[in-house]
Amino acid sequence: MTELVEPATARRWCDRCGEPADAGAHAACQAARELEPPRYCAHCRRRMKVQVVPTGWSAVCVEHGESRG
Amino acid sequence: MPEILDQARTRVLENGVGLDEAGVLAVLNLPDEHLPAALQLAHEVRMRWCGPEVEVEGIVSLKTGGCPEDCHFCSQSGLFTSPVRSVWLDIPALVEAAKQTAATGATEFCIVAAVRGPDARLMKQMREGVAAIKAEVDIQVAASLGMLTQEQVDELVEMGVHRYNHNLETCRSYFPNVVTTHSWEERWETLTMVRESGMEVCCGGILGLGESVEQRAEFAAQLAELDPHEVPLNFLNPRPGTPLGDRPVVEGKDALRAIAAFRLAMPRTILRYAGGRELTLGDLGTRDGLLGGINAVIVGNYLTTLGRSATDDLKLLDELKMPVKALSATL
Numbered sequence: 001m002t003e004l005v006e007p008a009t010a011r012r013w014c015d016r017c018g019e020p021a022d023a024g025a026h027a028a029c030q031a032a033r034e035l036e037p038p039r040y041c042a043h044c045r046r047r048m049k050v051q052v053v054p055t056g057w058s059a060v061c062v063e064h065g066e067s068r069g
Numbered sequence: 070m071p072e073i074l075d076q077a078r079t080r081v082l083e084n085g086v087g088l089d090e091a092g093v094l095a096v097l098n099l100p101d102e103h104l105p106a107a108l109q110l111a112h113e114v115r116m117r118w119c120g121p122e123v124e125v126e127g128i129v130s131l132k133t134g135g136c137p138e139d140c141h142f143c144s145q146s147g148l149f150t151s152p153v154r155s156v157w158l159d160i161p162a163l164v165e166a167a168k169q170t171a172a173t174g175a176t177e178f179c180i181v182a183a184v185r186g187p188d189a190r191l192m193k194q195m196r197e198g199v200a201a202i203k204a205e206v207d208i209q210v211a212a213s214l215g216m217l218t219q220e221q222v223d224e225l226v227e228m229g230v231h232r233y234n235h236n237l238e239t240c241r242s243y244f245p246n247v248v249t250t251h252s253w254e255e256r257w258e259t260l261t262m263v264r265e266s267g268m269e270v271c272c273g274g275i276l277g278l279g280e281s282v283e284q285r286a287e288f289a290a291q292l293a294e295l296d297p298h299e300v301p302l303n304f305l306n307p308r309p310g311t312p313l314g315d316r317p318v319v320e321g322k323d324a325l326r327a328i329a330a331f332r333l334a335m336p337r338t339i340l341r342y343a344g345g346r347e348l349t350l351g352d353l354g355t356r357d358g359l360l361g362g363i364n365a366v367i368v369g370n371y372l373t374t375l376g377r378s379a380t381d382d383l384k385l386l387d388e389l390k391m392p393v394k395a396l397s398a399t400l
Contacts, residue, residue: 016309017309018152034375035306035347035348035374035375035376036373036374036375037373037374037375039152039153040152047152047154048154049154049155049156050133050153050154050156050373051130051133051156051158051162052129052130052133052370052371052372052373052374052375053129053158053162053165053166053169053370054127054128054129054166054169054170054173054368054369054370054379055166055169055369055370055379056370057370057375
């Protein structure tokens with residue numbers, strides 16, 4: 001994954017399930033993310049606007065900007 | 070050799086007549102030790118009646134999420150607590166996606182929208198998008214926009230959309246367990262209009278929705294009756310927040326049995342690997358399916374989830390000595 005925007009704030013949330021990042025290992029989420037784009041902003045837990053295209057994806061958080069993969 | 074495979078060798082391979090529902094069920098019930106023989110026969114049928122070419126397609130979501138329908142497998146329904154948000158793709162990004170798809174060697178580019186049926190805004194976006202793609206990219210354009218009116222069918226033909234996808238998803242008897250906001254028959258009506266318009270019919274579904282093996286056979290028989298140009302075969306990828314989010318994925322051998330059975334039911338159709346194969350079959354199973362009746366793939370990502378890289382799929386086709394169908398062969 002190539003992050004275009006990486007805010008200084010810590011990644012507090014799981015970007016797949018939106019639960020606190022420190023609440024468990026999120027191993028299943030990490031495995032699932034191999035075949036999924038992120039859905040939640042890891043910095044603020046907002047649901048992101050995600051567009052998947054044949055060769056990649058982009059995810060936009062209204063507060064923390066866009067990431068791509 | 071099981072009797073059903075002997076029968077299929079004559080009926081399907083030699084005469085080109087697909088298995089009926091009972092025959093499909095017999096294939097779906099074959100014990101594991103006979104699965105390689107079923108796949109081998111399905112491969113021979115595919116080579117005899119379709120040839121070695123593989124049709125490569127890319128798909129993109131023009132309008133994601135916020136769908137008013139309740140298809141229980143779908144993360145884009147606005148009725149479930151799925152994390153998928155509504156988003157529209159603009160025309161430049163649509164054209165870029167078509168270019169990227171064409172660069173893989175794909176001949177098909179399917180534009181998909183999560184809707185019950187298209188409204189005026191979506192049809193306008195389609196009109197502009199298809200025109201822009203045709204002006205810049207050498208690729209066939211297909212569409213999947215839900216249920217259509219006759220006027221919308223005519224309009225899509227006028228735009229130059231050559232194939233329309235509308236999946237029945239599952240058999241008629243199980244459909245009410247999966248979708249309650251519209252009926253199987255409504256989907257069939259759209260498919261009938263599409264066929265009569267001259268557009269190619271693309272219609273498949275998803276295995277692993279909770280249907281029985283008998284209902285899988287029923288589904289194959291109903292698809293065979295429809296006789297679509299293409300059948301995309303999906304395997305459920307359980308999505309968080311959907312009613313089917315906790316269902317198990319289809320077991321790999323069951324998926325391969327289904328591939329062989331669907332090929333033996335429809336010897337001449339384009340049988341395409343669609344969503345879920347990465348989860349259900351992995352790399353090895355993907356190869357087995359291509360040697361067991363599959364003759365088309367969706368390359369790259371899906372609508373809301375990610376797929377194998379196009380490079381990996383094309384490398385595999387090269388190893389299997391299966392040429393990618395050329396654009397000229399489809400025109």
